[in-house]
Amino acid sequence: MLFTLKKYIGGMMLPLPLLLLFIALGLGLLWFSRFQKTGRIITSAGWLILLLLSLQPVADGLLRPIEDKYPTWQGNQKVAYIVVLGGGYTWDPQWAPSSNLINNSLPRLNEGIRLWLANPGSKMIFTGAAAKTNPVSTAEAGARVAQSLGVPPEVIITLDSPKDTEEEAAAVKQAIGDAPFLLVTSASHLPRAMIFFEQAGLHPLPAPANQLAITAPLNPWERIIPSPVWLMHSDRVGYETLGRVWQWLKGPSDEPGEQ
Known part of the structure; x- marks a missing residue:
């Protein structure tokens, strides 16, 4: 119940729904009150x-400082595990497998496979519970797509009980202990995820994926015309800011390894 309530309240505090409510309030005052x-x-x-x-300049200007905290992993340190955190997904067996990983999930998977190929003998770990109406978990969806792209099933581990990043950290700790691993998630999510994993007593190596804030040249009209693409970038800023506030308010668990 608390998890569902958190999702509803957090969702309504993101830029688009919050501003629509704000505008609706203003329209209500204009139409039905004397407070014109x-x-x-x-x-x-x-x-x-x-x-x-x-x-674009505003949205990416807000998002870039969050995403730039960790650079793309190019290190030579060999690891035993590649941990790919769950994200948006569905599961329709009639679709191309990769179409079931939506929003941030497919770029995370792609980066995870790149790093797995660079670390022969390592295993890939996918995390995430099932949505209430879906018999396939987030972790299982990621595993199935990875297998469709050539990753052998024997090198894949699924952790399909965690519902959020905090629980993912605890599940990874239980599964692999202190073994070295690369932590793959969206660049905007990685700073918050690193805190959870470090609080769990782990030492993840940060491997950002799905960078969104553009620094390369754009056509002039792409910078000055409003777009839902850039609004989505602002949404990521709002989502991660709320997540960090909640993380700070909640504080670390009193029991090591149970963050």
């Missing part, structure tokens, strides 16, 4: 903020 000036200010402010968060 307040309604105009709220509606205009909500529209302006939504516009700014939908522009």
Whole structure:
């Protein structure tokens, strides 16, 4: 219940739903109250903020400092495990396997396979529980897609009980102990994930994937025309900021290895 409530409340506090509620409040004041000036200010402010968060320079300017904390892994240190954290997914057997990994999941998998190929003899670990309406877990979906891309099933470990990053860290600790491993997740999520894994008594090597904040040249119109693509980048900033606040408020577990 707490997990579901956290997801609902957190989802409504992300930029798009929050600003839509803000604008709706302003429209409500304009249509159904005598506070016309307040309604105009709220509606205009909500529209302006939504516009700014939908522009590439603003969205990527906010996201880049989070993503740049850890560079793409190019190290020579050999590891025994590649841990790929779960993300968005579904499972439709009629689809191409990789189509079932949505949003951030497929880039994480791709980077995980690249690192697995660079570490002969290592194993890949996929994490994540099943959605309530899906018989296939996040971890199993990742494993199936990896196998479709040539990763042998005997080198894959699935941890399909964790529901969030904190539980993923505890499950990995239980599965592999202190063995060296690369931690693969989205670049924006990695700073928060590293905290959970280090609190669990592990020493992960950070391996970011799915970088979104663009620094390469863009066409001028791509920088000045609002787009849902850039709004999604702002959404990642909001999601990770809320996650860090919750992480700080909750604090580390009193029992080592149970973060």
